[in-house]
Amino acid sequence: MKNQLDPTKVLHAFERVMERGTPTEYGKIYDGVEAFSDYDGYNLYLRGNGVELKVGFHNTYHLEYDQEHLRDSFLKKVAQLSK
Template identity: 80%
Template sequence: MKNELDLTKVLHAYETVISKGTPTEHGKMYEGVEAFSDYDGYSVYLRGNGVELKVGFHNTYHLDYDQEHLRDSFLKKVSMLAK
């Protein structure tokens, strides 16, 4: 996997989940991906299947996962949601 994520696609996926998803305790869920933001809206989160992606201020990000195959599967789903 390349070191950089296309954060524009990630943010498009976030918007897709927020606009089409069903409400959860923290945000919205769509196609197995939950999207939510922190209280000030500066950081947005996508999570699902044991993976969490945080996109912060100035397009920084942190990807938290235990297994690479889960990360890869999650990022494919995020890419699909961005279309």
């Protein structure tokens, strides 16, 4: 799965959620996707529908999910948010 995500699009999706979202306990949520970062801002997180995407330093990322169809629908949502 490495190199399948475009870091620029993920960052655009993160920014869209942060700009348009409503506050949550950790960050903001918009269109079913929650965005937040750790205390120093080095790691960004997008999560929703049982999937969590962690984007780290140097555009590394880690996806956690239980089912592939949930991952696929989440990544489609992230792609839509990046437009």
